Amino acid sequence: MNTTSATTAWVKSTYSGPDDGSNCVEWSPSYAADHGAVPVRDSKHPDGPALRFGPGVWAAFISAVRSDGFTGV
Template sequence: MTELTGAVWRTSSRSNDQGLCVEVATNVVAEHGVVGVRDSKDPDGPALAVSPPGWAAFVTALRGGALRG
């Protein structure tokens, strides 16, 4: 399991104030080699550790509409 020590969490500038969003920590890539992702409603809960290429592919798919239901 990857420990995300030193992670600085942020939400999207497009997030609203309802707390229904994820937080991302990209500052841990250099030290841990991953992008951290967690639920903003549960900051002490589990976090995902995603590879930078995997995160980039996910963001690209979101922006392109490939994940719309």
């Protein structure tokens, strides 16, 4: 995916780690609303690539995170 921080507003996930620069994931709600795909990137590499997920896949992932569905993985 080729989006730039100049044209896309990114938001840090509330599920990311403490603000020490590690384990930070960002997504763009405005891009998702405009394009029907959820872009996700590593906040440590804002100029790096972003992954795009369909809304259903992203909702399933968020549901699993919220229910601690990744324990022991």
